[in-house]
Amino acid sequence: MSFLAIDIGNTRLKWAQYASPQPGAAVLAHGAVFLETIDELAEKEWRDMAAPRSMLGCVVATEAVRRRVEEQLELWDLTPRWVVSSPREAGVVNGYDHPARLGADRWVAMIGARGHVLARGPARPALVVMIGTAVTVDAIDRDGHFLGGLILPGHGIMLRALESGTAGLRVPTGEVMPFPANTSDALTSGGTYAITGAIERMRRHLRERSQGEEPLVLITGGAGWKVAPYLDMPHELLESLIFDGLLNIQSHRLAL
Ligand SMILES: Nc1ncnc2c1ncn2[C@@H]1O[C@H](COP(=O)(O)OP(=O)(O)OP(=O)(O)O)[C@@H](O)[C@H]1O
Ligand SMILES: CC(C)(CO)[C@@H](O)C(=O)NCCC(=O)O
Numbered sequence: 001m002s003f004l005a006i007d008i009g010n011t012r013l014k015w016a017q018y019a020s021p022q023p024g025a026a027v028l029a030h031g032a033v034f035l036e037t038i039d040e041l042a043e044k045e046w047r048d049m050a051a052p053r054s055m056l057g058c059v060v061a062t063e064a065v066r067r068r069v070e071e072q073l074e075l076w077d078l079t080p081r082w083v084v085s086s087p088r089e090a091g092v093v094n095g096y097d098h099p100a101r102l103g104a105d106r107w108v109a110m111i112g113a114r115g116h117v118l119a120r121g122p123a124r125p126a127l128v129v130m131i132g133t134a135v136t137v138d139a140i141d142r143d144g145h146f147l148g149g150l151i152l153p154g155h156g157i158m159l160r161a162l163e164s165g166t167a168g169l170r171v172p173t174g175e176v177m178p179f180p181a182n183t184s185d186a187l188t189s190g191g192t193y194a195i196t197g198a199i200e201r202m203r204r205h206l207r208e209r210s211q212g213e214e215p216l217v218l219i220t221g222g223a224g225w226k227v228a229p230y231l232d233m234p235h236e237l238l239e240s241l242i243f244d245g246l247l248n249i250q251s252h253r254l255a256l
């Protein structure tokens with residue numbers, strides 16, 4: 001009954017094979033590749049993997065990228081399925097003006113987050129933060145309703161925008177400091193605190209909306225570990241939030 005979960009972001013494709021399509025299933029294999037190398041998956045990373053029985057993926061990259069991944073999936077006898085954001089799924093209600101326009105990664109991560117909220121005890125609001133190519137900060141209330149969220153540039157995009165938009169900024173890596181006193185530290189600190197500032201702001205919005213109840217703050221994405229140490233609030237770093245969401249969706253669909 002093994003299940004393949006795939007997350008195609010704007011920079012990398014991440015995949016994980018699970019023993020079954022159930023939350024908490026054992027991971028049999030996993031990996032990540034840059035989008036430049038996705039045409040080699042079938043002859044490299046996936047070549048010696050036991051054939052998965054089913055798959056579910058989430059894509060925010062282009063149609064062309066999705067098609068190239070589907071070609072690689074021809075290695076096995078499976079139907080490629082990709083999550084499309086919908087008005088409701090697996091206990092989460094989508095409050096976006098146009099639910100289908102919500103990034104599938106955000107939707108799936110929120111469904112994963114909702115599972116973690118309910119697994120930890122009584123229902124409570126949650127803030128779902130994804131720190132990848134772009135950064136998103138999404139709010140879910142106690143009832144599992146997605147209220148809305150922020151999109152901002154990731155660290156890499158912020159620095160590249162500054163480099164190309166100014167004459168005097170180069171972007172060597174600096175350190176995060178309270179009072180940066182050189183250009184490198186000022187840029188690195190500015191990027192990091194832009195992200196933590198957005199998270200703090202959204203946490204305040206959500207707390208005010210929730211009669212003061214403290215939200216569970218869940219951080220995910222390739223660069224989450226770099227930002228998390230500067231976040232002045234209780235939080236959890238969960239690398240697998242999108243995969244957890246894909247497992248929740250798949251198990252809910254099988255149960256219907
Ligand atoms: N180990 C690292 N060292 C330096 N920068 C990193 C590292 N990991 C991630 N980054 C930076 O963080 C950003 C997002 O990284 P990454 O591609 O790992 O995230 P992701 O969650 O896989 O993104 P996406 O899902 O959008 O593809 C990039 O701009 C990248 O430059
Ligand atoms: C915001 C990103 C790039 C984050 O990966 C992705 O979720 C996306 O392309 N979203 C579509 C637009 C939206 O979510 O409103």
Ligand SMILES: [K+]
Pocket residue numbers: 008009010105130132133221
């Ligand atoms: K992502």
